[in-house]
Amino acid sequence: MIEVEHLSKIYGSTPAIEDVTFSVAPGEILGFLGPNGAGKTTTMRILSGYLPASQGTAKVAGFEVHEHSMQVRQRIGYLPETPPLYPEMTVEGFLNFVAQIKGVSAGDRASRITLALQKCNLLEKRKTLIRKLSKGFRQRVGIAQAIVHDPPVIILDEPTVGLDPRQIIDVRNLIKQLANDHTVILSTHILPEVSMTCDRIAIINRGRVVATNTPESLMEQLVGGSGYELEIAGNSLAIQQCLKRVKGVKYVEEMRIENMPEHRIKVRVVAESNTEPGHAIAVALVQNGVKLYEMRRVQASLEDVFLELTTEEKPVDPTESETVETEIPASASANVNSEETAPSSTPSQIPESTEDAE
Ligand SMILES: Nc1ncnc2c1ncn2[C@@H]1O[C@H](COP(=O)(O)OP(=O)(O)OP(=O)(O)O)[C@@H](O)[C@H]1O
Secondary structure, three states: OOOEEEEEEEEEEEEEEEEEEEEEEOOOOOOOOEEOOEEEHHHHHHHHOOOOEEEEEEEEEEEEEOOOHHHHHHHEEEEOOOOOOOOOOEEHHHHHHHHHOOOHHHHHHHHHHHHHHHOOOOHHHHOOEHOOOHHHHHHHHHHHHOOOOOOOOEEOOOOOOOHHHHHHHHHHHHHHHHHHEEEEHHHHOEEHHHHHOOOOEEEEEOOOEEEEHHHHHHHHHOOOOEEEEEEEEEEEEHHHHHHOOOOEEEEEEEEOOOOOOOOEEEEEEEEEOOOHHHHHHHHHHHHOOOEEEEEEEEEEEOOHHHHHHHHOOOOOOHHHHHHOOOOOOOHHHHOOOOOOOOOOOOOOOOOOOOOOOO
């Protein structure tokens, strides 16, 4: 439904996006994930026909966005980061105005507006002036204007920015419902947003798409899937060497934990993909006389994937990963996160790119 190939946009001499390539299948929700200034809005605007690309092609339903911009606009519903609403219009009046602009025939307009109001749960607000609506309801009006002409493709740029947690849940549910009848691209810098809402993720960093896959496959492919956290007593170096010899162990690193009992350490062991070396690890430790106090299986997170992909200097030896610079909150800095740890109540946000040109 959407095919983007080698797309670039250069402002002056500065590239905002470079060689961006991805595709979205009909009915799919693609999450476009990246830090501030990564190039999400630029890509969304090119796709929507509001901005010409410097190089490359983007097609929607087979139409090249620049050459056939009218056909593309008819097939796309676009919610920009700041929805263009008219505060002095009623919700219904505004949708009628947008439907007219988008070429919905007079005969179809009333039914299209009612359907958009229904889908966005706005029926009771149809006569309300937009300026009297809360931010969450305005966002729904923004989505309603994007779908009022029943486009097959919906592009949503940061649809939950500025909403409170309740409104965020409502808007995410609405997006999931829309995906039943539409192909959706959703840009965000909020990690849980993509894992909760999207089928597939394209991670963009400094203008380049650095990975595209399902959240699960990205985790498997890049972090190696699961691992283990061990609390043990003994010589750290000797223990790490012992663990590295175990079949299925990808790498081992000591965790820095404050207030550990004397002589005890915690180590993190990351397993190779599709391996379960837990039993072999326990056996190796016991055979080498290491006292094992605790062993937990832990799962990689999307944050790990993001770190892996967007950290500027990757360590050659993964055990040197403490040298990697990151602004991700400390709670998310581990390469493997415990399944037993309660998820954070506030959404984690990707830090700003360190060289934000804005
Ligand atoms: N009109 C412009 N002129 C010059 N540079 C621009 C322009 N618009 C965007 N840029 C630059 O292009 C880069 C990508 O910006 P873009 O807005 O696409 O990123 P983004 O991922 O959407 O960021 P955010 O999450 O902050 O909205 C940034 O470095 C930005 O400063």
